[in-house]
Amino acid sequence: MNVGCKNEFKDKELKPIDIPSNPNYAYKLTGWKGWKDWLGNTAKDKYLSYEEASEYVQKYNINSKDTWRKFSKEERPDNIPSQPYEVYKDNGWIDWKHFFGTNKISFKEAKECTKTLNLISSKEWDEYCKNKYPNLPKKLSNIPSRPKQYYKKDWISWEDWLGNSRYLSYEESKEFMKQLNLKTTLEWKKYMKGELKGFEKKPNNIPSSPDTTYKNNGWIDFGEWLGTGRKRKGNNEEEDNTWLPYEEAKNFVHTLNLKGEVEWRKYIKDELDNLLIKPNNIPNSPYFVYKNKGWLNWNEWLGNDGITRTKVKNALPFEEAREFIRSLGLKNSNEWKAYKKGEIEYLEPIPINIPKSPDKVYKNDGWDGMRDWLGTSFKREIKNKEA
Numbered sequence: 001m002n003v004g005c006k007n008e009f010k011d012k013e014l015k016p017i018d019i020p021s022n023p024n025y026a027y028k029l030t031g032w033k034g035w036k037d038w039l040g041n042t043a044k045d046k047y048l049s050y051e052e053a054s055e056y057v058q059k060y061n062i063n064s065k066d067t068w069r070k071f072s073k074e075e076r077p078d079n080i081p082s083q084p085y086e087v088y089k090d091n092g093w094i095d096w097k098h099f100f101g102t103n104k105i106s107f108k109e110a111k112e113c114t115k116t117l118n119l120i121s122s123k124e125w126d127e128y129c130k131n132k133y134p135n136l137p138k139k140l141s142n143i144p145s146r147p148k149q150y151y152k153k154d155w156i157s158w159e160d161w162l163g164n165s166r167y168l169s170y171e172e173s174k175e176f177m178k179q180l181n182l183k184t185t186l187e188w189k190k191y192m193k194g195e196l197k198g199f200e201k202k203p204n205n206i207p208s209s210p211d212t213t214y215k216n217n218g219w220i221d222f223g224e225w226l227g228t229g230r231k232r233k234g235n236n237e238e239e240d241n242t243w244l245p246y247e248e249a250k251n252f253v254h255t256l257n258l259k260g261e262v263e264w265r266k267y268i269k270d271e272l273d274n275l276l277i278k279p280n281n282i283p284n285s286p287y288f289v290y291k292n293k294g295w296l297n298w299n300e301w302l303g304n305d306g307i308t309r310t311k312v313k314n315a316l317p318f319e320e321a322r323e324f325i326r327s328l329g330l331k332n333s334n335e336w337k338a339y340k341k342g343e344i345e346y347l348e349p350i351p352i353n354i355p356k357s358p359d360k361v362y363k364n365d366g367w368d369g370m371r372d373w374l375g376t377s378f379k380r381e382i383k384n385k386e387a
Contacts, residue, residue: 023038024038034086034089035083035086035087046078046079046081047079047080047081047087048079048080049091049092050084050088050091050092050093050099051092053079053080053081053084053088053099054092054098054099054100054101055140056077056080057071057080057099057100057101058100058101058140058141058142060075061141062100063100063102064100065096068096068100084099098142101140101141101142102141102142103142104142104143104144104150105142105143107147107151107154107155110143110144110147110151111160111161111163113140113143114143114147114161114162114163115162115163117136117162119162120162120204121158121162121204121208122158125158125161125162126145129145147161148161156212157209157212157213158208158209159207159208159209159212159213160212167205167206167207167213168205168206169217169218170214170217170218170219171218173205173206173207173210173214173225174218174224174225174227176203176206177206177225177226177227178226178227180199180226181227182226182228183226183228183280184228184277184280185222185226185270186270186277188222188226189270192208210222210225228280243281243282243283243289243290244279244281244282245293246286246290246293246294246295247294249281249282249283249286249290250294250300250301250303251352252279252282253282253286253301253302253303254302254303254352254356255342255349256275256276256302257303257340257341257342258302259302260298260302261298261302264298264301264302268284286301287301303356315353315354315355315361316353316354317365318358318362318365318366318367319366321353321354321355321358321362322366322372322373322375324351324354325354325358325373325374325375326373326374326375328347330374331374331376332374332376333370333374336370336373336374340356358373
């Protein structure tokens, strides 16, 4: 604001010596009300509104005060102030990041913008962010290209983000899905991605996340939506013959060698590629289905070595179990671990009556260490005697 004080305006009279060069300091306590009042003009008279100025500046990808100073000196038009924090102090100014558009607007505000684009998928959104749709307005810099990550706490789904309202009603979509005769959620995922052979591409009016889209509009579960008829039953209803008995289901789960509930969640979502697909007759929520039919806890269900002692029903007596293990010829604890996980190809899977945590199961019933369990200490004694 002190260009005039340097007498750089040739068509203006020189500043009188009794008028200070820094009136904001000289009159700070004696009447100073701001530059607009001092100069006798207003932002409305000379400059663009804050929103217009900010939108204009964002086109130049200015992200710091240094780049702003360069822009202000070389390219800034006259209707945008060099000191916007002063001019827009009471008319929209928040901070430099907001002015440059380097901070992102709220989730709600961003959604209002994206809904006007009429995009229908995450793929179209990615293409839009790469400026592949010249007929659409360019994405503002204060809207993130990866909203799912940036708005992690508020994120619901792509359908919600894009404001896609072109889906069939829940009942209509359910009727369509039943005609496809898909049997599992895995088949649904492949169909959704266009990877299921013999099926045409999924129509745009069928959502990719039906459990979210129809959450408060009829949704029950995938079994009901796909028409497979598989539903969870409560304890007061008749016996559900859909599921395996608890012991059989648990024995299968033990072969997976999952480490905890988090891995179980990944497994039922088909996110663990190296494992067999979960059979339809084993529930996703065993604690609910088997609540009064054998369920104890996650460690017992998964058969791992969790904090709670793993319970093995019908385990062999210690001597018999040890004799069996010694017959395998395992050389050390690493081979024992590999055997438990089914990673030794020439050996059959560990029998269900042999505990995977023998140190816990036989703690007070004969356990004397891993070498004794594998028989390696006995072999070492023989070698020492022969030597």
